[in-house]
Amino acid sequence: GENVEQHPSTLSVQEGDSAVIKCTYSDSASNYFPWYKQELGKRPQLIIDIRSNVGEKKDQRIAVTLNKTAKHFSLHITETQPEDSAVYFCAATHNNNDMRFGAGTRLTVKP
Amino acid sequence: DSGVTQTPKHLITATGQRVTLRCSPRSGDLSVYWYQQSLDQGLQFLIQYYNGEERAKGNILERFSAQQFPDLHSELNLSSLELGDSALYFCASSVVSGSRTGELFFGEGSRLTVL
Numbered sequence: 001g002e003n004v005e006q007h008p009s010t011l012s013v014q015e016g017d018s019a020v021i022k023c024t025y026s027d028s029a030s031n032y033f034p035w036y037k038q039e040l041g042k043r044p045q046l047i048i049d050i051r052s053n054v055g056e057k058k059d060q061r062i063a064v065t066l067n068k069t070a071k072h073f074s075l076h077i078t079e080t081q082p083e084d085s086a087v088y089f090c091a092a093t094h095n096n097n098d099m100r101f102g103a104g105t106r107l108t109v110k111p
Numbered sequence: 112d113s114g115v116t117q118t119p120k121h122l123i124t125a126t127g128q129r130v131t132l133r134c135s136p137r138s139g140d141l142s143v144y145w146y147q148q149s150l151d152q153g154l155q156f157l158i159q160y161y162n163g164e165e166r167a168k169g170n171i172l173e174r175f176s177a178q179q180f181p182d183l184h185s186e187l188n189l190s191s192l193e194l195g196d197s198a199l200y201f202c203a204s205s206v207v208s209g210s211r212t213g214e215l216f217f218g219e220g221s222r223l224t225v226l
Binding site: 001012016034038043044045046089090093095096097098099100101102103104 | 113129146152153154156157159161166167168169201207211212214215217218219220
């Protein structure tokens, strides 16, 4: 089955700086790569996703890049704000198969 | 509100007991996923159902079982409970369009405490 590795496990940045979280996946058949944000005590919620037919996708301050050859994808958050502090999870799947998540990255944005 | 309903929200029980967690997916979603999240840990995939059939199985213990009913709600049964089973159990549902997985919508979770 799919195996997703995520780095770093913790990340601390100053408000206004950028944050980058990286993930690798093992199954070359995977074609859908979502990112979820989980605030303390809450459920995970999708913030951005990308499919394998594109290399990059942006939504305001958030962007995701995908390198299919290297089997890795990254989340980029620019101009970070304190409300970006949360745990971020990457995931990978294909064709209605199980969705496997990375171990998570705890992002702290210091005011 | 994600549209996914999980009950109960909290459950406290003793070792050796059995509990059932219930999940109602969003209207129209055929896929249901169960995840276990221990304290400060990641989302461990347990099992997935699609339109009543088991689709994929992850690191689900033999003491655990699940099913999806004709009305698409799902139940996760945990038996012979151990202290280590204490966790937040999430159910998620998604719509599948032409075999393409879509966004997973998570419920609020069921927090199980085993004493």
